[in-house]
Amino acid sequence: MLTARDSVDDRVRGLEAGADDYLVKPFAFRELVARIRAVTRRHQPPPPAVVEVGDLRLDADAWTVTIAGQPVAMTPKEFAILELLMQNAGRLLSRSQIEEHVWDTDLHTESNLLEVYIARLRRKLAAGGATDLITIDADGVVIAGEWDVTPAVHIHTELHRARPDATVVIHGHPYYATLLGGLGIAPEIIHQNSSIFARDIAFVDEYDGLIGNADAGAALAERIGTATGVVLANHGAIVTGRTIAEACYQAVTFERMCKFYYDSLLAPQKPRILPEDAALAIKPHLKQGCPPVFWDGAVRQLLRSEPETLS
Numbered sequence: 001m002l003t004a005r006d007s008v009d010d011r012v013r014g015l016e017a018g019a020d021d022y023l024v025k026p027f028a029f030r031e032l033v034a035r036i037r038a039v040t041r042r043h044q045p046p047p048p049a050v051v052e053v054g055d056l057r058l059d060a061d062a063w064t065v066t067i068a069g070q071p072v073a074m075t076p077k078e079f080a081i082l083e084l085l086m087q088n089a090g091r092l093l094s095r096s097q098i099e100e101h102v103w104d105t106d107l108h109t110e111s112n113l114l115e116v117y118i119a120r121l122r123r124k125l126a127a128g129g130a131t132d133l134i135t136i137d138a139d140g141v142v143i144a145g146e147w148d149v150t151p152a153v154h155i156h157t158e159l160h161r162a163r164p165d166a167t168v169v170i171h172g173h174p175y176y177a178t179l180l181g182g183l184g185i186a187p188e189i190i191h192q193n194s195s196i197f198a199r200d201i202a203f204v205d206e207y208d209g210l211i212g213n214a215d216a217g218a219a220l221a222e223r224i225g226t227a228t229g230v231v232l233a234n235h236g237a238i239v240t241g242r243t244i245a246e247a248c249y250q251a252v253t254f255e256r257m258c259k260f261y262y263d264s265l266l267a268p269q270k271p272r273i274l275p276e277d278a279a280l281a282i283k284p285h286l287k288q289g290c291p292p293v294f295w296d297g298a299v300r301q302l303l304r305s306e307p308e309t310l311s
């Protein structure tokens, strides 16, 4: 309410009648603007706890960020920056707006802290797509791509060098293979599909557990020998394949084989191990028939759920 009526009674009556504010003439224009801002600030609803932009979802109550349902770990500062950007999706925010929101102050002009956080966010949000691919040379030196590699890359490079058939080397710590690694045993074949590993299973325990250079990688490759499914003592698994399709199928099958075998050890009767002759007879049929079917299905499934994978 803007008026020349300036008694206390007038002002009280105006406010009680529903005015948000009461300004008496003559007034300074700056004060009017400041008061309008103050009134509109009071009326702004609190930002919603859940913000969604595309398949990116941020929940400020639960402190979670997901991309297409997959959780992405965030530090508190990364979370605060992302929350501000998502609440203002489509709008430009100045550097100082972001800094005031996240650090409660302007950072020094020469600070590149904000750039560091933005770069990290870009990486995390890009994770899961084809942009994650990197190219390395035979010694593990990155030639192209944004990511770096760990010294454990020599698990791969030296096995590639030693084994022409190991075109693809998959290493990881899947639950059941790693569990058998902790128990100190290799899986045995109790299911037909595991026959794809007949005579190609190894348990490797004579290594120091940390592959930090090419020599350690070469020593490990020697102990692996010709195996395509390997349990590493107290560590994890290595599966090799001649093609990407074969390696992927064998990696999934190896973990399933380890699960079958571990569960069978818990059963009251001893597991029936498939005789080696039978396993060797089935093996070539599995090698030929299973990988392409599995791979095609897996690719279709991936592209349906994450169409941006190829972008």
Ligand SMILES: [Zn+2]
Pocket: 152, 171, 172, 173, 235, 236
């Ligand atoms: Zn590992």
